[in-house]
Amino acid sequence: MSTSDRPARRPTAAATGRLPWQLLLPSFLAVALLALPVVGLLVRAPWSTLAQQVRDPEVLQALRLSLLTASTSTVVCLVLGTPVAWLLARSTLPGRRALRTLVTVPLILPPVVGGVALLTVFGRTGIVGGWVYEASGYRLPFTTAGVVVAQTFVAMPFLVLAVEGALRSADPRFDDVAATFGASRWQTFSRVTLPLALPGILSGAILAWARALGEFGATITFNGSFPGTTRTMPSAVYNALNTDFDAAILLSLILLVVSVAILALLRERWLIGAVS
Amino acid sequence: MSGLEAHLVTSRGSFTVDVELRVGAGEVVSVLGPNGSGKTTVLRMLAGLLPLTSGHIRIGAVTIEEPARGLRSPAQSRGVGLVPQESLLFPHLRVRDQVAFGPRHRGSSRGESRQEADGWLGRTGLSELAARRPAELSGGQARRVAIARALAARPGLLLLDEPLAALDVRAVLELRSFLRRHLADFDGPTVLVTHDALDALVLADRLVVLDRGRVVQAGAPRDVAAHPRSHHVAALVGLNLVQGTAQGRVVTVSAQQQVEVVTADEHDGAVFCSFRPTAVAVYACAPSGSPRNVWRGEITGMTPYGDAVRLEIGGRLPLLADVTATAVAELGLAPGSTVWSTVKATDLDVYPV
Numbered sequence A: 001m002s003t004s005d006r007p008a009r010r011p012t013a014a015a016t017g018r019l020p021w022q023l024l025l026p027s028f029l030a031v032a033l034l035a036l037p038v039v040g041l042l043v044r045a046p047w048s049t050l051a052q053q054v055r056d057p058e059v060l061q062a063l064r065l066s067l068l069t070a071s072t073s074t075v076v077c078l079v080l081g082t083p084v085a086w087l088l089a090r091s092t093l094p095g096r097r098a099l100r101t102l103v104t105v106p107l108i109l110p111p112v113v114g115g116v117a118l119l120t121v122f123g124r125t126g127i128v129g130g131w132v133y134e135a136s137g138y139r140l141p142f143t144t145a146g147v148v149v150a151q152t153f154v155a156m157p158f159l160v161l162a163v164e165g166a167l168r169s170a171d172p173r174f175d176d177v178a179a180t181f182g183a184s185r186w187q188t189f190s191r192v193t194l195p196l197a198l199p200g201i202l203s204g205a206i207l208a209w210a211r212a213l214g215e216f217g218a219t220i221t222f223n224g225s226f227p228g229t230t231r232t233m234p235s236a237v238y239n240a241l242n243t244d245f246d247a248a249i250l251l252s253l254i255l256l257v258v259s260v261a262i263l264a265l266l267r268e269r270w271l272i273g274a275v276s
Numbered sequence B: 001m002s003g004l005e006a007h008l009v010t011s012r013g014s015f016t017v018d019v020e021l022r023v024g025a026g027e028v029v030s031v032l033g034p035n036g037s038g039k040t041t042v043l044r045m046l047a048g049l050l051p052l053t054s055g056h057i058r059i060g061a062v063t064i065e066e067p068a069r070g071l072r073s074p075a076q077s078r079g080v081g082l083v084p085q086e087s088l089l090f091p092h093l094r095v096r097d098q099v100a101f102g103p104r105h106r107g108s109s110r111g112e113s114r115q116e117a118d119g120w121l122g123r124t125g126l127s128e129l130a131a132r133r134p135a136e137l138s139g140g141q142a143r144r145v146a147i148a149r150a151l152a153a154r155p156g157l158l159l160l161d162e163p164l165a166a167l168d169v170r171a172v173l174e175l176r177s178f179l180r181r182h183l184a185d186f187d188g189p190t191v192l193v194t195h196d197a198l199d200a201l202v203l204a205d206r207l208v209v210l211d212r213g214r215v216v217q218a219g220a221p222r223d224v225a226a227h228p229r230s231h232h233v234a235a236l237v238g239l240n241l242v243q244g245t246a247q248g249r250v251v252t253v254s255a256q257q258q259v260e261v262v263t264a265d266e267h268d269g270a271v272f273c274s275f276r277p278t279a280v281a282v283y284a285c286a287p288s289g290s291p292r293n294v295w296r297g298e299i300t301g302m303t304p305y306g307d308a309v310r311l312e313i314g315g316r317l318p319l320l321a322d323v324t325a326t327a328v329a330e331l332g333l334a335p336g337s338t339v340w341s342t343v344k345a346t347d348l349d350v351y352p353v
Helices: A019-044 A047-053 A057-090 A096-108 A111-122 A129-136 A144-169 A173-182 A185-214 A216-225 A233-243 A245-275 B037-049 B095-105 B108-121 B139-152 B169-185 B199-204 B223-227 B231-237 B324-331
Strands: B004-012 B015-023 B028-032 B054-059 B062-066 B080-083 B157-161 B190-194 B207-210 B214-220 B239-252 B260-275 B281-283 B295-304 B308-316 B321-326 B339-344 B349-352
Touching: A019 A245, A047 A245, A057 A144, A057 A233, A057 A245, A096 A144, A096 B324, A111 A144, A144 A185, A144 A216, A144 B239, A173 A185, A173 B080, A185 A245, A216 A233, A233 A245, A245 B095, A245 B324, B004 B199, B015 B028, B015 B037, B015 B207, B015 B214, B028 B199, B037 B080, B037 B190, B062 B199, B080 B308, B095 B108, B108 B139, B108 B214, B108 B324, B139 B157, B139 B169, B157 B214, B169 B199, B190 B199, B190 B281, B199 B223, B199 B231, B207 B223, B207 B231, B214 B223, B223 B231, B231 B239, B281 B321, B281 B324, B295 B321, B321 B324
Parallel strands: B028 B190, B028 B207, B080 B157, B157 B190
Antiparallel strands: B004 B015, B004 B054, B054 B062, B207 B214, B239 B260, B260 B349, B281 B339, B295 B308, B295 B339, B308 B321
16 A cells, blocks of 8 residues: 555644643543553562463363363364455345344353354254264363354454455455456456555454454353363453462453563564565 | 447446547546546446446446346356456455456466466566465555556456555656556556646546536547646646636636626637636736736745746636746735736636536
8 A cells, every 4th residue: 555545644733732631530530440450460460470370281271272262263264254244344135234234243241142143053952063973972062173163153244344444445456457457356356455564454453353362251161160171261260260369460460461462463463564 | 349338327426427439449538627526437437336226238239237227247157357446455365366356267277367367477577476466565555566466357348446546756757657558558448537737638548527527628638738628637737727608809817707807809608717827917016007807816835836827816716826936026925915816818718617
């Protein structure tokens, strides 16, 4: 995208004077509310036993499971969600509004409700799950695959909406030009539209990944919390909370550090590279 | 290579475009007209980006589109080479891949299409830019790459949409000679859309002038420039144009019933009269004596024009007049001044509508 597509730098108001307290005070309260819990984590962290607890195999297991499931569900979101975003942004399919509403349902649905809803479909007695269980003896809930499904369910809307926005802002005239040079619709999508929307797709993927990594409600409702198979980091935090508050703080810190580190790394490596 | 023969009809709301176009192999036809005259619509129809509502498009014996027979080949299989407005280079592709895009999608392998691209970059003198991205090109360079990209697709029909618009003066000069050279080498039909008369006159073998979706004039650039049939073309080539009805030596102007123009020869029926701004003499008070074409008006604009000053004179017969700077000073001319303009009958070029 050329620089001319970006909005020009906004002119700053020259009017001086004191900042209005009506805006300052709420801003201060908001920042305090957002920042203080992080400070709390750092202050209350069991720093003395930290090194020992970090090497705890159960912690590592949960961390590995979280990273694996969040990454897998992000890939699933990309593969399934990008086409939906294209349909919403570029096609003249009837009922696109209804489709968009449908896609955004998990955004407003409480995750626990999402988990219950998933059980009604994929549970052992669910609409689809019951049939599959009868036929093959396979059940999705309480498996690692079930965790991926629950995370995909809650993360997909983030990806679809971000990618739809990116596709909308990619100039459709490039699609026309590609077509005149003999590119089929699929070639136009994969070689022109997709690369143009890449920065938006990457930020959508990162949003989805972060949402999947933090997913708790739907995951625990749909899959329970079994060490090694379904106990992701958020579940492990919740589990530790009942027995050992220090451990809960520690797990929270690890989750925080890992997700912030990975997001920062991706920002450096991909986002900046893709934009410039 | 075969020529293009098209009758392009489309309607959108109250706006209808209905244009017949014939372009021989190796011929460059320029579609000229003011904004909103349907030029770009014509190009989009030819490229397959906008369906015809009726009419047809044929290249040689092959019908590409004919709604009456249910024929329409999609844009991707038409084999056109499009140089779109503002170049529209794919922002994520380097120049080499940009130019290889056409060959790549017409069946060449990645390696072959890159070789073809390198060949075209060499022929168009752009080899040095091969590894650049569009963001690293100047406006003029981007246009040249867009032209090379279109030629590399080995099109059966070349379409250029305002290839010289929105560039600085030097870039336009360079690009114009670049276009002249490479359009001459292209052996298929070329349609070039422009609103600039100079581009059309320099680059085209034939002009088609559009106004409100219709062809108002078609012909060799020299004839169109000498005998304009629309105010747009007249303004572009710098001529005054009056349309009216002739009876003997008197032409009654269509737009203003009470204004008459006296001609040197006898004519009959609807005619155009054109005359050069330099043929207009301007007086600060009503002249007496021989000239019979005298019109009163008011100066609405003054601009330096070469070593003269071009006056825009409003009134019942709006016209342009070129006068010397000395005359402007001597007559004390300024915007708002009332003046009398005269033209000798022998300076009028009269031709039937």
